[in-house]
Structure formats: C-alpha cells, structure tokens
Amino acid sequence: MVITYRPKSLMEALEAIEFIDYTVFAGGTDLMVKRKQLAGLLPSFDKPVMFISDLAELKQVTIKDGFLYIGAACTFADIIENSLIPEIYKEVFMQIASPAIRNSATIGGNICNSSPAADSLPLLYALDAALVIENSCRRAELPISDFITGPGRNILNSSELVTAVKLPIQSFEKTCYKKVSSRRSNALSKISFVALANIENDVYKDIRIAFGSVAPTVIRSLDIEEDIITMSSQHALDINQIARDYATLIKPIDDQRSTAFYRKEVCNRLLADFLGNYAAASLQL
Ligand SMILES: Cc1cc2nc3c(=O)[nH]c(=O)nc-3n(C[C@H](O)[C@H](O)[C@H](O)COP(=O)(O)OP(=O)(O)OC[C@H]3O[C@@H](n4cnc5c(N)ncnc54)[C@H](O)[C@@H]3O)c2cc1C
Structure with missing residues (x-):
C-alpha cells in the first residue's frame, strides 16, 4: 500500500x-511512466507520495518587479491559456505531448525530471530563467543552468521544492522554435532548437x-552568442565557423528516436537557417 499525503x-x-x-x-506524467510495472500491476512507489498539483501558491502566474513568475504546478494547459504569457512560450508549450497530457503535465515536473529531451528547457535556458527553490525556512533563486547537472539529475534535495520559474520580461523581434520529432503529438524530441534575437540594421x-x-x-553558449554579435557588427557573420564552434558542444547519441549523425546535421541546418535569414552572412554548408 502506498501512503499518500495531500497538503x-x-x-x-x-x-x-x-x-x-x-x-x-x-x-504524474513522468512519474507514472517511470514507476510502471508489468501490465495489470499498479505503479510502484517505494516512498510515501505527496501530491502538490492543487497547491494554490504553486498555480499562480504573476508579474513583479520586471519578472514573470510561473508557479511550478501550473500545467502547460494553464500556461498556454494565460494572457500574461508571451506568444513564443505558447508556441513551445503547445508542442509538448498532447492536449490530454498538457492538462496534467506541469512546468515544475518538466524541469525537475531534468530530461535532456524536456521541451520547456531550451526556451527557459534561452530566456535566462531562474528557479525559485524553497524549503521550510529558506527561499533561494538559482539559474536553471546551475540547477540541472546531467540527464535526470539536478541539485534539489529531498527537503526542497521548486516553487516557481522566474523569467526576465524581455521582448525579441525574431524568434524561432523547432521541435523535430517523429509525430506531431506525444513524441519526444529528436532535436529541439530555440533562437531569440534582436536585430538593428542587419546587426x-x-x-x-x-x-x-x-x-x-x-x-x-554565451561565448558563441557574443562572437555572433561581434561578427555581425563587423558584417562578417561566418556561419560555418559558428557551426564548427557549436559542433564542439553538440554531443548527441544514437538512440531509438534518432542517430547522432542526423541530430548533428539538423542542428547545423536549423542554425544556418536562422542566422542566414536575418543578417548578412557567409555560408557554405
Ligand atoms: C504520453 C506522454 C507524452 C509526453 N510528451 C512530452 C513532450 O512532448 N515533451 C516533454 O518535454 N515531455 C513530454 N512528456 C513528459 C512529461 O509529460 C513532462 O516532462 C511533464 O512536464 C512532467 O510534469 P509532471 O507534472 O507530470 O511531473 P511528475 O511526473 O509529477 O514529476 C516529475 C519529476 O519531477 C518532480 N517534481 C515535480 N514537481 C516538482 C516540484 N515543484 N518540486 C520538486 N520536484 C518536483 C517529481 O518528484 C518527479 O521526480 C510526455 C509524457 C507522456 C506520458
């Protein structure tokens, strides 16, 4: 029997x-899959289970001091329907799973599951998101890139919850989101790509x-982004060089969803397509 608790x-x-x-x-959309057993058996939970999906404090979307806060227990359906949420976020979250899953799947769960394929993460990294982390006596904020330490791993300990995602309010003239997957819904990403930019006079x-x-x-990579800005200001955007720089960081694997070769190729093309579209560039892919 599983002991459950609903604070x-x-x-x-x-x-x-x-x-x-x-x-x-x-x-529970990740947990129920992870804890599933043979057909006919109930999912296996070896510890007591605490349900947080109804906690009002974790369900709010607010703006304060130039930041947008999204409560960790907001589902993707909640977020998509909220009028405070910018369009590019909606574009990304609309491609997660399917309507039924988005009614339950939370942004906090997507982050805390810390999968390399979690579809909210590239956008949150690009937006310089921070996470609000709380225990019973302390509230801290941490950049999302410092929170996730590896596939399925993060720095949260058992006496802490992620309570909100904090996003600087900013606008971007050019935005691009591509999720490459086998189907339009209920398919994990083979690759996902987010690019956000502000451009003046082709720079x-x-x-x-x-x-x-x-x-x-x-x-x-903040360094590569800085190089792109510098090259662009000199009207010498070298997309091949930028692609080579990203290639040192992009280390895909072969798995059941795709091959490393395909993933690398598609990353290069998405990058070239975005950069080439908006600023004078040299390209020989
Ligand atoms: C059919 C299907 C399709 C899917 N498609 C996609 C997809 O396209 N893209 C995608 O990114 N994901 C997809 N997923 C995965 C999943 O739906 C998402 O990762 C979802 O956001 C997880 O949120 P959840 O609330 O269900 O998390 P849960 O399963 O409840 O929790 C996930 C993990 O996070 C922890 N956790 C949750 N909230 C907190 C918190 N506030 N503080 C601390 N720890 C917390 C839990 O303990 C658990 O370890 C899919 C899943 C299914 C079943």
Missing part, C-alpha cells in the same frame, strides 16, 4: 518534506540560441 498549503508541504522523504507528485544586438536533446543537458 493544504505550500508551508504544510515544506514542513512535511523536512521530516519525511516523500516522492513529490505533480501531474544582431542580442541573440540566444539553445539546443535540446543533443547533449546531456541543454546547449547554450
């Missing part, structure tokens, strides 16, 4: 996890590029 407030939840090692259950003023599913964690 009535965030503080009650945080006090409970301080003393008992619970499995935190948000939408990149700000550019953020992130790749998902092609390395143990999301690939984003």
Whole structure:
C-alpha cells in the first residue's frame, strides 16, 4: 500500500518534506511512466507520495518587479491559456505531448525530471530563467543552468521544492522554435532548437540560441552568442565557423528516436537557417 499525503498549503508541504522523504507528485506524467510495472500491476512507489498539483501558491502566474513568475504546478494547459504569457512560450508549450497530457503535465515536473529531451528547457535556458527553490525556512533563486547537472539529475534535495520559474520580461523581434520529432503529438524530441534575437540594421544586438536533446543537458553558449554579435557588427557573420564552434558542444547519441549523425546535421541546418535569414552572412554548408 502506498501512503499518500495531500497538503493544504505550500508551508504544510515544506514542513512535511523536512521530516519525511516523500516522492513529490505533480501531474504524474513522468512519474507514472517511470514507476510502471508489468501490465495489470499498479505503479510502484517505494516512498510515501505527496501530491502538490492543487497547491494554490504553486498555480499562480504573476508579474513583479520586471519578472514573470510561473508557479511550478501550473500545467502547460494553464500556461498556454494565460494572457500574461508571451506568444513564443505558447508556441513551445503547445508542442509538448498532447492536449490530454498538457492538462496534467506541469512546468515544475518538466524541469525537475531534468530530461535532456524536456521541451520547456531550451526556451527557459534561452530566456535566462531562474528557479525559485524553497524549503521550510529558506527561499533561494538559482539559474536553471546551475540547477540541472546531467540527464535526470539536478541539485534539489529531498527537503526542497521548486516553487516557481522566474523569467526576465524581455521582448525579441525574431524568434524561432523547432521541435523535430517523429509525430506531431506525444513524441519526444529528436532535436529541439530555440533562437531569440534582436536585430538593428542587419546587426544582431542580442541573440540566444539553445539546443535540446543533443547533449546531456541543454546547449547554450554565451561565448558563441557574443562572437555572433561581434561578427555581425563587423558584417562578417561566418556561419560555418559558428557551426564548427557549436559542433564542439553538440554531443548527441544514437538512440531509438534518432542517430547522432542526423541530430548533428539538423542542428547545423536549423542554425544556418536562422542566422542566414536575418543578417548578412557567409555560408557554405
Ligand atoms: C504520453 C506522454 C507524452 C509526453 N510528451 C512530452 C513532450 O512532448 N515533451 C516533454 O518535454 N515531455 C513530454 N512528456 C513528459 C512529461 O509529460 C513532462 O516532462 C511533464 O512536464 C512532467 O510534469 P509532471 O507534472 O507530470 O511531473 P511528475 O511526473 O509529477 O514529476 C516529475 C519529476 O519531477 C518532480 N517534481 C515535480 N514537481 C516538482 C516540484 N515543484 N518540486 C520538486 N520536484 C518536483 C517529481 O518528484 C518527479 O521526480 C510526455 C509524457 C507522456 C506520458
């Protein structure tokens, strides 16, 4: 028998996890797959389970001091329907799973599951998202890139919850999101690509590029982005050089979804397509 607990407030939840090692259950769309057993058997949970999906404190979307906060237990359906959410976020989240899964799957679960194929992550990296992490006596904020340490791994300990995602409010003139997968819905990414940019007179003023599913964690390089801005300001954007620089970071694997070769090729083409579209560039892919 599994012991379950449904706290009535965030503080009650945080006090409970301080003393008992619970499995935190948000939408359960990753957990129920991970814990499934042979057909006919119930999923296996070896620890007590705490349900957090109804905690009002984790369901809010708010703007404060120039930041957008998305509560960790907001489902992707909640987020897509919220009028405070920018279009590019909606474009990304609309391609996660299927409508039925998006009704349960939370942004906090997507982050805490920390899969290299988690589709919210490239966007969150590109936006310089931070996570709000709380235990019963402390609240901290941490860049998402410092939170995820490897496939399925992050720095959260058992007495902490991710309570919100914090995003600087900013706008980008050029945005691109591509999820490459076998089907339109309910398929994990072979590759995902996010590019956000601001451009003036053919020159990149700000550019953020992130790749998902092609390395143990999301690939984003501030150094390469800085090089793109510099090359672009000199009207000498060399896409082949930029692709070579990213190639040192993009380390895909062969798996049941795709091959490393295909993933590398598609990354190069998505990159070249985005960069070539908006600024004068040299290209010989
Ligand atoms: C059919 C199907 C299709 C899918 N398609 C996609 C897809 O296209 N793209 C994609 O990215 N994912 C996909 N997924 C995976 C999954 O739906 C997402 O990762 C989802 O966002 C997980 O959220 P959840 O609330 O269900 O997490 P849960 O399963 O409840 O939890 C996941 C993990 O995070 C922990 N956790 C959850 N919330 C918190 C919190 N606030 N603080 C601390 N720890 C927490 C849990 O303990 C658990 O370890 C799919 C899953 C299924 C079943």
